[in-house]
Amino acid sequence: MSTQQQEPEQPESQETPKDPEMKGAESPVDEKEKETGEIDQTTADETELEGETVLIKVFRYDPEVADKQEPRFDEFHVPFEKGMTVLDAVMYARDHYDSSLTFRHSCRQAVCGSDAFFVNGKQRLGCKTQMADLEHPVRIEPLPHQEVVKDLVVDMDHFYDQMHTVEPYLQQDDLPTGDLEEQRQSRENREKIKMSTRCIWCGACMSSCNIAAGDNEYLGPAAINKAYRFAMDDREDEEVKEHRLRIIEQEHGVWRCQTQFSCTEVCPKDIPLTEHIQELKREAVKKNLKFW
Amino acid sequence: MSQSYNRGLIEDFGRWKEFSAGMWAWIFHKFTGWMLIGYLFTHIAVLSTAVGAASGDASLVASGDDIYTTTIQGLESLFIVRVLEVGLLAVAVFHILNGLRLLMVDLGVGLDAQDKSFYASLVLTAIITVASVPTFLDGVTL
Numbered sequence: 001m002s003t004q005q006q007e008p009e010q011p012e013s014q015e016t017p018k019d020p021e022m023k024g025a026e027s028p029v030d031e032k033e034k035e036t037g038e039i040d041q042t043t044a045d046e047t048e049l050e051g052e053t054v055l056i057k058v059f060r061y062d063p064e065v066a067d068k069q070e071p072r073f074d075e076f077h078v079p080f081e082k083g084m085t086v087l088d089a090v091m092y093a094r095d096h097y098d099s100s101l102t103f104r105h106s107c108r109q110a111v112c113g114s115d116a117f118f119v120n121g122k123q124r125l126g127c128k129t130q131m132a133d134l135e136h137p138v139r140i141e142p143l144p145h146q147e148v149v150k151d152l153v154v155d156m157d158h159f160y161d162q163m164h165t166v167e168p169y170l171q172q173d174d175l176p177t178g179d180l181e182e183q184r185q186s187r188e189n190r191e192k193i194k195m196s197t198r199c200i201w202c203g204a205c206m207s208s209c210n211i212a213a214g215d216n217e218y219l220g221p222a223a224i225n226k227a228y229r230f231a232m233d234d235r236e237d238e239e240v241k242e243h244r245l246r247i248i249e250q251e252h253g254v255w256r257c258q259t260q261f262s263c264t265e266v267c268p269k270d271i272p273l274t275e276h277i278q279e280l281k282r283e284a285v286k287k288n289l290k291f292w
Numbered sequence: 293m294s295q296s297y298n299r300g301l302i303e304d305f306g307r308w309k310e311f312s313a314g315m316w317a318w319i320f321h322k323f324t325g326w327m328l329i330g331y332l333f334t335h336i337a338v339l340s341t342a343v344g345a346a347s348g349d350a351s352l353v354a355s356g357d358d359i360y361t362t363t364i365q366g367l368e369s370l371f372i373v374r375v376l377e378v379g380l381l382a383v384a385v386f387h388i389l390n391g392l393r394l395l396m397v398d399l400g401v402g403l404d405a406q407d408k409s410f411y412a413s414l415v416l417t418a419i420i421t422v423a424s425v426p427t428f429l430d431g432v433t434l
Contacts, residue, residue: 063295071297121310147296155296210315259397261314261406274314275403282400 052080055137056089062150087115087126103152113200117152118143123204125268143207159203162220166227171240189234196229198269205263217252221263221273228276249284313407324387371432378428382421389413
């Protein structure tokens with residue numbers, strides 16, 4: 001949908017650079033800007049943009065460019081249209097004002113999980129957040145508590161490491177024999193793990209968790225939710241579940257959670273993360289209390 | 293490998309205006325917990341230095357002039373001590389109520405209403421504290 005909305009703008013964007021040249025002879029303002037050599041693209045374009053615009057302030061950092069080594073915020077005036085998301089806004093800014101503006105994005109429909117940003121002080125998925133729902137101007141930053149690589153791009157290696165620690169794959173040797181036999185899951189069990197399977201690895205929860213910020217070894221909400229998804233899955237044997245509980249019941253596992261509900265609050269897929277962590281805590285206790 | 297930029301932890305405290313209910317509950321619970329620990333040790337220190345009467349003679353105790361009675365009366369005549377007692381009640385009540393809330397959270401009961409239960413414990417704490425003021429400030433002058 002957003003692709004279709006942006007297509008008609010393409011011809012406009014090609015004309016936009018021509019416009020200042022055509023007006024240049026008439027408008028003294030543009031001449032001045034040319035003389036000084038400092039053309040403020042954002043303000044120059046703002047005067048030409050028709051209709052409603054929104055102001056976005058975007059975090060900029062680039063270790064390879066001299067004047068961006070010290071982080072700063074750049075302002076962009078973006079023409080507003082109904083249904084515009086934060087991702088649409090930064091894409092417009094990149095396509096029309098500053099092609100060096102860097103951020104991850106792919107599917108634009110809250111499935112790939114690449115465009116989690118820190119928007120107006122909250123971790124949100126850029127493609128899922130409507131500009132109309134936000135307070136203006138909109139401040140867009142990279143996810144906190146993760147190293148910034150460039151602009152809105154953060155280093156996700158640590159997050160992925162934690163995700164892989166909980167072995168996020170089905171481990172079952174005892175599969176049904178026969179080519180057409182399927183390993184079935186009960187409807188009730190599917191319902192139980194349904195929410196936990198929605199995780200898109202965007203890292204918003206991990207970034208919002210200030211326990212994870214203080215303890216680098218803490219598995220984090222996403223990884224524990226992943227462990228929940230498999231530990232609660234009936235298709236795995238009891239020994240595998242015990243193995244999974246042994247991973248998450250360690251010092252930097254579930255017990256680090258102090259139920260601040262930050263992760264549950266920011267999860268773009270509405271996964272009840274705290275609930276899952278708490279349930280795993282109870283499972284871990286039950287496993288160790290054999291006389292139960 | 294290019295370098296990266298660590299934005300650090302400082303912003304967490306600068307972001308207090310954006311904290312959600314669960315976060316405030318956590319902060320208040322930590323704060324009240326430390327206050328109660330602080331009170332506990334003050335309590336022990338004050339009382340253990342005021343029990344000279346335990347071995348004192350019975351006539352002093354009978355007339356109310358023993359060190360324990362005079363210490364307590366001396367403290368209770370101070371306006372600031374009365375105010376601190378109101379504060380202690382507020383801290384203790386919130387810690388108890390939020391502790392119950394955390395118990396529910398640990399048992400997985402009503403996690404959807406965790407923010408409402410936090411607000412409820414705040415409101416209850418306020419009501420109980422305000423209601424206690426006449427009792428605590430009875431008969432003390434500035």
